[in-house]
Amino acid sequence: MAHVQLLGTGGTIASRGAGDQGAVATDTAADLAQDRYGELTVTARDVLTTGSYRLTPGQLRTIAEAVRDALADPATDGVVVTHGTDTLEETAFLLDLVHDSAKSTVLTGAQQPADSPAPDGPRNVGEAVLAAADERLRGRGALISFAGTVRSARGARKAHTLAADPFAGGVEVAHLAGDELVVTAAPLRRPALPLPPPAFDTTRVEIITAHPGATPDLFDFAVRSGAQAVVLAGSGTGNAGPGFAEAVRRSVGAGCAVVLASRVPWGPVLPVYGNGGGVDLVAAGAVPSGDLNPFQARILAALLIAHGTPVHEFPEAFRPYC
Template sequence: MAHIQLLGTGGTIASRGHSTGGAVAVDASSELVDTQYGDVTVSARDVLTIGSYRLDLADLRRIADAVGQALADPGTDGVVVTHGTDTLEETAFLLDLVHTSPKPVVLTGAQRTADSPDADGPRNVAEAVRAAADEHLRGAGVLVCFNGTVRSARGARKVHTTAGSPFGGGTEVAHMVGGQLVVTATPRRYPPLPALPAAFDDIRVEIITAYPGATPDLLDHAVQLGSHAVVLAGTGVGNAGPGFAEAVKRATADGCVVVLSTRAPWGPVVPTYGNGGGIDLVEAGAIPSRDLNPFQARMLTAVLLSQGKPPEEFPEMFETYL
């Protein structure tokens, strides 16, 4: 009989209406689960009880540490993490970067609060437990399970604010058919990074978006504030307007890493254009994120910088995980 540990962190799945008029995360993780799902037993404990829009890097390290402890338990066959959907894609990717165990870690949540008449949390939890216990998903790393679909953490994005299936992207790894989990793919795994050090809590990586009329002032300001890195969410295949190439050059000269991503929801960064476009941004020192979206590129950047390596080693390390 498989045993799964469920770690609660809050989010809509743990939220109920509050006297202030807005939903607030209040439910303990033990209220989200049955103790047994068929031949799978589940134990639950709380790591945090908070809306995921309020998380900081210290909170994410706390979640990662809790997942690591759960995976180290020889009596545990997999881990489920309940999480708010707002920033679930960042936490899932971060956990995947430091995941060293063959045991699956599955993140899930809800689009409707626990006190909704049609709450979706219980079903999502049941399906996530099934995925975490499935022996065919051993070695698959960290996964996102929602509304009958299991996908890889890498590339997953919240693509709809209210839909029952809010996530897209990544690779579909499995789906539910007639109450059974059908495994369809195994994600490519990357070399796991070391456990997050305490320095991770204080790494500052800003995201700055390019748009018509944008100036590089915010990029300059981020450097002046002591940011360790900036992710530039460029337009299209990775472009930005007048002045950005010069600002990137100033930033990198000051030791601030600049990663070039795209604000487009899908597709890789492919430096193509001059006149201040992606070719000039890379020439100035920006590092293309390829298929990583700005938010997951930010997570990878923060993890790598927290290891204390000199900035000149960053491009090669970053490239390893693309």
């Protein structure tokens, strides 16, 4: 009989209305695991109970440590993490980066609070439990299960504020056809990185977005005020306007790593343009993020820096994961 551990962290799936004050996370992991799952057994415990928009890097580290401990239990066949959808893509990617177990970790949540007329949390939890327990999904790392689709953490992002399935991107690894889980793909896995150390809690990686008329003033301010890395969310394939290439050069020279990402939802960063575009930004020291969006690129950068990666070694450490 397969056994799954359910770790609760809060989010909409655990929230109930609070009148004019809005919904607040209050339900426990045990509340979310009330339904029976056939021959599967589920045990539940709370790691956190908060909205994911309030999470700190230290709390992400707490979640990662809880998942590690659950996966290390020989009686556990898989782990489910319930989480708010706002920042689920960041937590899922961090868990995937450090995932060194053959067992699956599956994150899920809800778009409707627990006390809504039609809550979607119970169905999502049931599907996530099935995915976490399925031996065919072993070796997939951290996954996201939502509204009948199971996708890789890497490359996934919240693409709609209110839709029943708000996530897009990543690689679909399975989907539900009736009550049957149909496995469709095995995404490429990178070598696992070590768990985030305590330094992760205070590692500052800022995101600066390029737009028409943008100046590098905010970029320079982030570096002066102590940022250890900056992710530049450029336009198109990774471009920015006048002054940014010089700002990148100053940043790297001051010991602050720079990652060049794109504000475009899908597609890789590819240096194509000069005159201050991606070619010049990379020549100044920015590291292209490949197909990582700015938010997941930020998580990778923070993890590497927390482990003490110096700026001159940062490109070599970053590239294998993008």
